[in-house]
Amino acid sequence: MTTIAERLEGAYAHIAKAAKVAGRDPKTITLLSVSKRKPLADIVAALECGQHAFGENYVQEGVDKIQTLAAQFPQFQPQWHLIGPLQSNKTAVVAEHFDWVQSLDRAKIAKRLNEQRPAHLKPIQICIQVNISGEESKSGVKPDEVLSLAQTVAQMDNLTLRGLMAIGSTDATPAVQQSEFQAMKKLFDTLKSQHPQLDTLSMGMSGDLEIAIMEGTTMVRLGTAIFGARTN
Structure with missing residues (x-):
């Protein structure tokens, strides 16, 4: 049976190989382990292998893991990212427990997170989710709404704008995938020209x-590649 340590090693090797082909330093690419349903x-x-960043899609599942891990394994200090949709009635618990929200898509949610972030915690790191594929089944703002929402986030003391997140089209051809990711990179570069501190483009x-x-x-963002297929 393949272990998580072996899968992590394979995932990093995969990233390094792709980075080499792209002429990039693999150290400029962060691996977010998607741990939903695991x-x-x-x-x-x-964590024991040195992995640090974890992504959760479902708020309550993520909070349960965050609290249990902190109680049972206080020696670990992972970074927790919410990568799934966030509704208004869940913003308080997210503001109390998550380090990052990558799925921000409304000014209302930003306002609530900003107001509900406990004073003793660092600002929430924010990525704006962009619906780059235009699919109705996907969350995210339209590309032409990004600059306005980013300006709103940038004015909030308890939020730090870090960049953009996107999910490519479902079952798309490589040409479509490339076109969407090129559009995201262009949008990111435009946004970075107005907010030079941006450093995160979460896609792939x-x-x-x-x-x-x-x-x-x-x-x-890799899940099955690290943790294996979900059983539920």
Whole structure:
């Protein structure tokens, strides 16, 4: 049976190979381990291998893991990213527990997170989710709405704007994937010209990792490649 340590090693090798093809330094690409629907033991195994950043899609599942890990394994200090949709009634608990929100798509949500972030915690690191594919099934703002929402976030003391996140089209051809990621990189560069501190372009998963790295992603999100297939 392949272990999480072996899968992590393979994932980093995959990233390094794709970076080499793209003429990039693999150290400029962060691996976010998507741990949704995976048990805490798997996360601990990844932490023991030195993995630091974890992404959760579902608020309550993520909060349960964050609290349990902190209580049972205080020696670990992972970075927790919310990468799934966030509704208004869940902003308070997210503001209290998550380090990053990559799925911001409304000014209302930004305002609530800003107001509800506990004073003793660092600002929440924010990526604006862009619906680059235009698919109705996907969350995110339209590309032409990004600059306005970014300006709103930038004015909030308890939020720090870090960049953009996107999910490519479902079952798309490589040409479509490339076109979408090129559009995201262009949008990111435009936004960075107004907000020079931006450093995160989160795009690319198992099926489109190579193209995302070629087109400039700084963070790829891998789940099954690290933790194996979900059983539920």
